[in-house]
Each structure stands twice: as structure tokens, then as C-alpha cells.
Amino acid sequence: MIIKEKNYWLGTVAAPPAQSPRDLPDDIDVVVVGGGFCGLSAARTLAKRGVKVAALEAETFGWGASSRNGGMVLTGMKLPAPTLIKRHGCAAVRRMYAASLESIDCVERIVREENIDCNFSRCGHLEVACKQAHFDGYEESAALIKREFNHELHIIPKSGLRAEIGSDIYFGGMVDETSAGLNPARYVAGLALAAQRDGACLYDHTRVTSVDREKNNGAGKFRVQTSRGVITAREVVLASGAYTTEATPALRKKIIPIGSYIIATEVLPSDLARELSPRNRMIYDSKHFLYYYRLTPDNRMLFGGRAAFFPETENTVRQSAEILRRGMIGVYPQLHSVKVEFVWGGTLDFTLDVMPHAGKIEGMYFAAGFAGHGVAAATWFGTKLAGLICGEPNDIPFDGIKFPAAPLGLRSGNTWALPLAGAWYRFLDFFTGPHFRANGSLATSASTLIASGAMMT
């Protein structure tokens, strides 16, 4: 199978706006570095409050993970609730869980307020169990989430799965009706337009190359050096995600960039599409090395996974296409002769403790570590950072958590150890039962990254 790299979502949207032809201002209230969900939602919120803000994007708006993802707007966090509670205590995790639910409302509110045509739908998500032991853990998980977070999940026994998914390979499932789906490229383009309408200045093809504190004018402003000139700013927001560069080394060394890849088939007949996903859920499986999949609004099967660990290159994308096609047919033998028309890759921002982090680093505001929850989380964190800049009290439950640096070998630009982590996950998927997901016991005894399911998308 030879298909050329092409992101399906990008073909569904006009190019997002930018103000490239204009010169950069010399001075502005806030510079936002990065034009994905996080940077644009920060810029939009700041502009709405009358703050003069410039969002600088090295490529085009949405170019990073924000236009490359599966469009799943998911509840919860990357790590299982029992692991989180063990680490951070019940009270803190209640606030974190509430934030995860609020972040979906936040996306929905923005889509509605800004009239963004991005197929947002509260279709719910389905997690499917790859082993009986995984399914056995669902009951306990759902009970804990109901008890501690007052949030309802539904357990689907194997006998009921056909109402949820047209595949017989799983041992049961768990549904969360609160999750949603959208078209991420349309959403990020809509966010950019909204930010611009509200008065934010957007500059694409403007790479930030360094950020320093001005020392001699006493104002303590930041001097932001870019590929198109210098801007001084009172505040800087780092929203550069997995694509964070040496321009901000303190943040870069904390981020672990992990590749994830997606294929999309040709348009399927509507009865086949309905058979594959009768309720049009956002679906992912229970493995560490997981697959995630969904129908697109025009009835293609979009199927993703960590087919290669390294961030996307021509090579990893090409290899991933065949690996993912085999994976897709393993789940849905019905798709055996269906054509795959698109393949693309992107990079996720993981952190060593698999948590999102936000706050200040070297005086600059930042948020990062959204992993596979960034559609909702990055949007929400962007609005929260903007709120902090406008003087709102800090109620971000993830601020203040110790933010460890990534070990050498997993850091951006130096990711030679990623395949070792990948091998470890395959080992865990082969040998482990529900403990690793349900109570995170190994996660507390070995390297957190390696044991916690961190590489999930």
C-alpha cells in the first residue's frame, strides 16, 4: 500500500487567518508563543478583555497537534483515577476531574459563542477492553468515579457491545456520554478567526528564537526575538506544546515529544459506517499501546495509534500507514478491501509524570503536557492563563504540582530512548492485567513514565 502523506482534516477547512503582511509591533501587552488550541484560546480571552495581544506562530495557525489530532474531546485525564488519587490525594483529584469536565463545556461554549462550524457533538466516548482482566477493572473504575467525582460511566458487557461497535474482538466496554467529538482543523481555524475578530494580532510564519528579560529599562519586560523582528511584552505565554524549541529551553527540557499517527479511509457506505459505530462514539481501546478511532462526519473510518514512537517524519508516517491499516482490519475485518486515502502524523506533548502542568516558568506563563486530552485541556488552560494575566485568582488545580524534567533520551531533539519505552509498553500489554490500569501499582514502583501508560495518545 502506498499512500501519500495527507491530513484529512486540512482538506475540510479554508486556511486560518493571519496578519503576516503587517509589521510586528515594537511593544505589546502580551506575546503568545504558539498558535494551537492553547495559544489561540489564550489570545481570544485576552483580546476579549481588552488586552493587546500578539500570537506568534512559527508555521501556520493550527499547524501543530491542533489540526492533526483525532478530534476526541474527552473527559478525565491520561492517568487512571486511582493512580491520581494515590499521588495527589482525593481532594486535589476531585478538582482536577471537575476541570476535565469543565474543559469540555469550555470548548462547547466557545464553539457556540463564536459560531464555529466544526461538527461539535456530545456523542460520548467508548473504551473497549482488550482483555477480560481489563473489563473486570471497569466496574471498580466506574464505581470510584461515581463515588469520588459524582460522574456516571456505563459498563457495557460483551453481550451488549454490538449496539456500540461493529467488532467482536473486545471483552466489553465502558461509555462516558459526556465526551464529544469535533473536526479539529475547523475548530482551530474558528478559534483563530474568533481571536482575530476580538482584536488579537495573529502572525504566522513568525518563529520566536529567544526570550529574555530586558534588564536596562527597569520595567522588567520581555524581549521576544523572532524571525521577523523583536517585540517587547509585559507578559509572555508559552503555548508551544510538543513543538517547543530551544527558544525556551527551560520548558523544552520538561516535554517528551511522542509521535502519533492516523489513517482515514475512503468514504464508507452509510450502512457500513453505522455498523462500525452505531452510536458514532469516540472509541479507544484499553492497551497502553492503544488504538483510537471514530467516524468522520462524512463517514470515513479515522484510525489512529502510536504506530511509531518518534515524532513524525516522512519515514515514520509511511511505515505507520501499513501498521495502522493492519490494526484497523484486526478490529474491523469488514474494512479489508476498503481504500485508505489519508495518512498523517503529529507530536503529542507528554511530561514525565503524565500530567498537564501550568503556571510560570522563568517568569513566563505556560501550560503543557496535555497528551491525548489536549483538544479540551489546551483550550481550557489557554483561557485560564489569560484569566491569570487579567488578575483572576489562580484556581488551576494542576498549578503547583512538581514539574519534573524529562530524562535525557526522551527530550525534544534527543529522543533516542523512545523505542525502549515503546518496547516496555508492548511488554506490559502482553503480560499485564487490570492492575496497571486500575490501581497503577507498577506506576508507583517503577519509573512513572514507563509504567503508567504514558504513551497512550
Ligand SMILES: Cc1cc2nc3c(=O)[nH]c(=O)nc-3n(C[C@H](O)[C@H](O)[C@H](O)COP(=O)(O)OP(=O)(O)OC[C@H]3O[C@@H](n4cnc5c(N)ncnc54)[C@H](O)[C@@H]3O)c2cc1C
Ligand atoms: C495524531 C494526534 C492525535 C491526537 N488525538 C487527540 C484527540 O483525539 N483528543 C485530544 O484531546 N487530543 C489529541 N491529541 C493531542 C492534542 O492534539 C494536543 O494536546 C493539542 O493540540 C495541543 O495543543 P497546543 O495548542 O498546546 O499545541 P500545538 O497545537 O501543538 O501548537 C503549538 C504550536 O506552537 C508553535 N511553535 C512552537 N515553537 C514555536 C516558536 N518558537 N515560535 C512560534 N511558534 C512556535 C508550533 O508551530 C505549533 O503550531 C492528539 C495529538 C496528535 C499529534
